[in-house]
Amino acid sequence: MQQALIDSLRGSFQGRLLHAEDDVKPFLSDFRKRWTGTTLAVVQPDSTEDVAAVVRWCVKNNVTIYPQGGNTGLVGGNIPDSAHTPNIVLSLQRMNRILEVNPYNNTLTAQAGAVLQHVQEAAAREQRLFPLSLGAEGSCTLGGNLATNAGGIQVLRYGNARDLCLGLEVVTADGEIWNGLRGLRKDNTGYDLKHLFVGSEGTLGIITAATVKLYPQPAAQMTAFAALPDAQSAVRLLALAQQQLSASLTAFELICGASVQLVLKHAPQMRNPVATDAPYYVLLESSDAEGEAHAAERFEHLMSTAFEDGIILDAAIASSLSQSATFWQIRHHLPEAQAADGENIKHDISLPISSIPEFIERGAAAVQSKLPGGRIFVFGHLGDGNLHYNVSAPAGSDAAAYQAMRDNEKTISRAVYDVVTQMNGSISAEHGVGQLRVSSIAHYKSPLEIAMMKRIKQALDPDNRLNPGRVIAPPHSL
């Protein structure tokens, strides 16, 4: 029966079909091995028409579809599960062509499976910048970035993936092809379907291509690492930097002192760019349209104003690209240092920027009430109000204490999320919902909002064929 289905599927489209156990294995779990799934086959179409043919075959044979890009997601949105069989994994990886770079329209069009780094490189070859940038850029795909509305380190200036998207091509749940590949800055001709598909994590349609915005490349970049007396000063430094640098401010990362210490402990070859021990550090970057000299002058002016105003205790300005890289290494090494230090409970939250100092206090109290002595590591994109807020077991904990924390994970996270929600924040800032946060979303969002989401799902995927069980809790009944 299964073999008959596979044979029928293979005959329905042009691209590659994988079903041997070893071949499909890489598609059936995420890189952190938090989720695993089963599937009838992994399908890798060669074209949009091919995707549509596969979807129509699935409709006819009542098969569920799990779309997948680079399989770099952190919330299990990309992994099939056993609750919906038979299913296929629809991998877009072979649809990886850059279709057009238009420097005078500042747009690039690519197939959904194009790797983010290749998109960046194609833009750079035309002296343009595609500013979406994140840790997984060497393997994540443009389609996945858009399906999950990816963030990253330059959102402050250029916005999320959503904000960079001008047009989409989508295969619907019926297997029809919507050509919405527009390279227009303005288009008020009805409901913005593009914004509905972006961030819907493959539950409303399958993104097969996209047209995105490009920007001029900056002439120079400056990086600084500053020590601050408290979190409120970070908020003030952000306002000052925005006032002085305006859109030239392209990154503003907060790192708490404990996080810096943790990196230095686990990577002894690194050093703190500033001599001052401080409760908070900020890594900030400017991108200048004029050149090195102007960038340096503006940056030094900012830092001296901030120092005179008591907003920063100390700061180092990178004098070379390699020194800038060592500043960023501290930020980028954080996840690794945390892993080396033992397990932790991760949260990817956002808040109104002005509320972050108060949140840090209230969040700490909430964590301590559930995990006395628990250590909190706060870092993230302060310029976007986005914190990665990780909770670790008390220093010197034994295996039993770690197990107790694991058993208590949901309670601890709920305590954090309760504070976030009370302060009008979001419990998933950039990583999305996937499988991981479906029940949290259902808990924290208003019933009306959940009901509207379900109505939209029902409108565009009435058979619940696309990525079921992700984003909204099944069944998507009203």
Place this chain on the structure above:
Amino acid sequence: MQQALIDSLRGSFQGRLLHAEDDVKPFLSDFRKRWTGTTLAVVQPDSTEDVAAVVRWCVKNNVTIYPQGGNTGLVGGNIPDSAHTPNIVLSLQRMNRILEVNPYNNTLTAQAGAVLQHVQEAAAREQRLFPLSLGAEGSCTLGGNLATNAGGIQVLRYGNARDLCLGLEVVTADGEIWNGLRGLRKDNTGYDLKHLFVGSEGTLGIITAATVKLYPQPAAQMTAFAALPDAQSAVRLLALAQQQLSASLTAFELICGASVQLVLKHAPQMRNPVATDAPYYVLLESSDAEGEAHAAERFEHLMSTAFEDGIILDAAIASSLSQSATFWQIRHHLPEAQAADGENIKHDISLPISSIPEFIERGAAAVQSKLPGGRIFVFGHLGDGNLHYNVSAPAGSDAAAYQAMRDNEKTISRAVYDVVTQMNGSISAEHGVGQLRVSSIAHYKSPLEIAMMKRIKQALDPDNRLNPGRVIAPPHSL
């Protein structure tokens, strides 16, 4: 019967109800008097709860709702019609409070009826910029701006109304209140309902409040008026300006030579800022974070590079605010000069920026084929690919020729729109669909896109109660 309905309605909410003929008249036609309508009553709620109560009353009594803001729309989206009776006009004008300005989060929250200019002023009092700016800003409302995704002169830098919106409060077609008033830059917790309501022209829900982004105020602005040899040079000047000024480039307006001549003819007190007669002019503006001296130096550098490269023939840089105002007056006086010159057929289109020179040629050929000798006035936001493309009868036409043009309007517009559509443009860039363009949208969009829009309308307003007949053609059946 009608009186009984009015009495029942009056008892259902707290705010003001108007039904005397003279009182309701201003709400029943647009300022250009292109559309007029009839209504049971104009309802002006005082609060969001009041709006919800009115909607629930309408559900119960099967009454249609036409939401209205400042009644400044250009496409009839804001005027009730006689096809849907009984109906009410739901005017948000009394809900005009600024609820919060948060300078450290760079956000402002206001009720939907707040006048755009008051929103700008409230931001300015906190040394912040709310960058949405358009001709009607003294009377249009924030809710209307968002419902129609308004554009204006600074979209190039700051985006459309959509891009400035972080959160919404909406009353649904059922009379429920959705509190989506988030002041977050990142929130990946499901479908982005906000983007669905923005630009839906009141057909999916009634926006009652919004949280919008603020920016630092610029320290200095520069304005220049440049003469160019052809349209391609305007595209090249834009690329050069974006490369040199990056995000400091805040406006880039194209004006064809015929348009400038028309203004000078009808406003003899104005003069061309440059001595050169040219086929195209560009009005460009920069907003600088540093100050006058830096802004001037950058602007002069740009203009001298452009001159050396042969991109511009001549340019004037404003040396004072009042001189800058005289440059802008030419642009702002265009609609008036056109009105003084006689009727014309207006188009509000957008194209990939790189395609605009080719469009100008192909568009002219299309117009000439339907209206030999017809004059074309092209101006608009070239930085966004948005052209206002107006067609006038041949010079010296008599009343009969004007009547012939009027009779031929649809044919002429279709010829223009055919070229726009062939070149992947939009037939409504910033003014929206309203009543005016419902049939054009149905003609030019793919059946699949129209079908998806109808499914969404069906999902959120199954009784077709909200602004029926706008955006998508009734009935909204599948």
